Amino acid sequence: MPSSPANDALLRAEHIAAIKGMFVEMDVDEDGKVTMQEFRRYLSVRPQRWPQTDLLVHQNEAFRDAFAEFFFTRLDVDRAGAFNAAELIAFFVALENPHTNAVFLTEFLMALFDENDDGVLDRHETARMLKVLQGGEPTAASVEHFLCGHGDRLSRESLRQKLILSDCDVHRMVQGTKSASGSDVVVAVAAGAALALAAVVVFRYVARHRWHN
Numbered sequence: 001m002p003s004s005p006a007n008d009a010l011l012r013a014e015h016i017a018a019i020k021g022m023f024v025e026m027d028v029d030e031d032g033k034v035t036m037q038e039f040r041r042y043l044s045v046r047p048q049r050w051p052q053t054d055l056l057v058h059q060n061e062a063f064r065d066a067f068a069e070f071f072f073t074r075l076d077v078d079r080a081g082a083f084n085a086a087e088l089i090a091f092f093v094a095l096e097n098p099h100t101n102a103v104f105l106t107e108f109l110m111a112l113f114d115e116n117d118d119g120v121l122d123r124h125e126t127a128r129m130l131k132v133l134q135g136g137e138p139t140a141a142s143v144e145h146f147l148c149g150h151g152d153r154l155s156r157e158s159l160r161q162k163l164i165l166s167d168c169d170v171h172r173m174v175q176g177t178k179s180a181s182g183s184d185v186v187v188a189v190a191a192g193a194a195l196a197l198a199a200v201v202v203f204r205y206v207a208r209h210r211w212h213n
Contacts (some may be wrong), residue, residue: 019092022049023085033082039075040068051095052108052170055132063112063132070111074104101168106160109170121154123147133174146174 026034026042034042043064047053050071056064075083075091095101113121113129121129126147130138150158166173 015092016089019089020085023088026088033080033084034075034088035082036068036072039072043068052105055170057135059132066112070108098164098168102160102163105163105168105170106156109159110156119156121159123152126154130174133170 023034025046026038028038028041043050043053043056047056052067056067059067072083073079075087077083077087077090095104109129110119110121112132113125115125115128123143127138127143130143130146134142147154162173163170
């Protein structure tokens, strides 16, 4: 479909309609809001329709709980114990911006793998992240390759730039596949700095659950 104001508006309307349909599926008791219990049920019944759920394969219950809570706390922005359709739509619309999405995914990965909450991923934490993202134990060489140029620790900002390089595809990031040149990334990071900072405020609540495989 060629791009035009009318076509863009139609696509946006279809996108919002699809999100509303997702909300209806989540809202089992039809009370106009989705609780944590309903959200967990949706993730177990329709995982293919939610971002990053492929990471849940072969993970234990504690990991799944941390995954669900991370997303739920960002949907329930007013901390009312549930989220409504407007909050769900706002969440997905915000993620359409690649810089906002990169910040969100950075917070997501840091929340799951920064075990000591020091704001960086050390070699051990990086290896645990790669294990989940790759679906198997990483080799010492793959950990070294991922950390190349960062010493033994990966900062939040370095992780965000890796995600931008990979079009916010965590699997491509692990594989080291770049979608833009280094200069393109510098321009993109600079252009999205204000949005990134705003997104940090929006997504400032980091899940604190930890687990042991």
